[in-house]
Amino acid sequence: MIKIAVCGAAGRMGGRIIAAINETEGVELSGALDRPGHPMVGQDAGYNAGLGAIGVPISDDLNAVVAGCDVLIDFTTPKVSLKNLEVCALHKKAIVIGSTGFTPEERALAAELAREIPAVIAPNMSVGVNVCFKVLADVAKILGEDFDVEIVEAHHKMKKDSPSGTAVRMGEVVANALGRDYNKVANFHREGICGERTHEEIGMQTIRGGDIVGEHTVYFIGMGERVELTHRAHTRDMFSRGSVRAAKWVATAKPGVWDMQDVLGLR
Numbered sequence: 073m074i075k076i077a078v079c080g081a082a083g084r085m086g087g088r089i090i091a092a093i094n095e096t097e098g099v100e101l102s103g104a105l106d107r108p109g110h111p112m113v114g115q116d117a118g119y120n121a122g123l124g125a126i127g128v129p130i131s132d133d134l135n136a137v138v139a140g141c142d143v144l145i146d147f148t149t150p151k152v153s154l155k156n157l158e159v160c161a162l163h164k165k166a167i168v169i170g171s172t173g174f175t176p177e178e179r180a181l182a183a184e185l186a187r188e189i190p191a192v193i194a195p196n197m198s199v200g201v202n203v204c205f206k207v208l209a210d211v212a213k214i215l216g217e218d219f220d221v222e223i224v225e226a227h228h229k230m231k232k233d234s235p236s237g238t239a240v241r242m243g244e245v246v247a248n249a250l251g252r253d254y255n256k257v258a259n260f261h262r263e264g265i266c267g268e269r270t271h272e273e274i275g276m277q278t279i280r281g282g283d284i285v286g287e288h289t290v291y292f293i294g295m296g297e298r299v300e301l302t303h304r305a306h307t308r309d310m311f312s313r314g315s316v317r318a319a320k321w322v323a324t325a326k327p328g329v330w331d332m333q334d335v336l337g338l339r
């Protein structure tokens with residue numbers, strides 16, 4: 073039995089991950105964490121998952137919870153995830169990180185911290201999105217330089233980072249396939265007389281509102297035709313099931329940073 077602890081247990085994803093652990097064979101919830109001062113600290117973690125009491129309280133004691141697990145699943149924020157990585161490395165425990173909004177410097181630091189423990193770090197744990205990542209590279213290469221690329225994503229109004237981690241990864245996949253540097257060609261802002269679109273840029277547009285779970289479209293726009301690749305999430309449950317699948321996989325993985333392409337065998 074693989075013992076999984078969940079960090080961000082009082083959050084939107086935390087509750088769904090606890091529900092996914094509950095329905096998955098071979099894993100059990102060993103601990104649940106949220107930030108010191110959160111009103112749900114001390115309450116049973118099953119309530120946020122719609123399960124009723126399951127006998128695991130939400131704690132704010134990171135060291136104790138990590139010591140008692142085999143794998144920590146963390147859906148919080150980049151800064152919290154980096155701290156969690158550090159503590160998992162101290163205790164030699166594996167980690168699955170779903171938080172998004174990492175800067176390039178934070179990503180480099182995460183890779184450094186994960187040198188001696190296995191870590192799955194992925195901006196999107198759904199099977200559908202990961203298949204999109206895989207085919208996007210081929211589509212970009214085949215359509216080539218004649219098509220302009222624009223990425224549009226839409227999420228709920230509570231989301232803190234923009235563009236979404238998934239949209240950033242889609243931009244990186246396309247940029248790499250076309251031999252461009254995403255950090256140089258991503259264009260996040262058009263306003264006023266901003267001039268014609270450059271050939272190389274990848275436009276990154278964000279919509280925020282209501283309860284949208286997550287939608288991503290990559291547009292390949294040519295002269296006379298366009299191709300659109302869209303993924304729409306209906307619920308958070310495929311993210312949470314994906315994170316539990318990643319936890320089972322990472323429990324026996326070698327040290328280093330992995331992502332869902334590795335977990336799903338898509339590499």
Ligand SMILES: NC(=O)c1ccc[n+]([C@@H]2O[C@H](COP(=O)([O-])OP(=O)(O)OC[C@H]3O[C@@H](n4cnc5c(N)ncnc54)[C@H](O)[C@@H]3O)[C@@H](O)[C@H]2O)c1
Pocket residue numbers: 079080081082083084085086105106107108110147148149150152169170171172173194195196197198233237311
């Ligand atoms: N990878 C994926 O498939 C995927 C899917 C959905 C969301 N996300 C990402 O997961 C993250 C969380 O999303 P959410 O919608 O659940 O957000 P949320 O705000 O509902 O939940 C985050 C939780 O983290 C807790 N937290 C904050 N600081 C903490 C600390 N120091 N220690 C422990 N817990 C702490 C918060 O109190 C909150 O309960 C975001 O970055 C989001 O973009 C990723």
Ligand SMILES: O=C(O)C1=N[C@H](C(=O)O)CCC1
Pocket residue numbers: 172195196227231232235236237238239285286
């Ligand atoms: O709800 C969120 O927040 C989501 N974040 C991920 C991202 O930033 O790509 C995945 C989709 C949902």
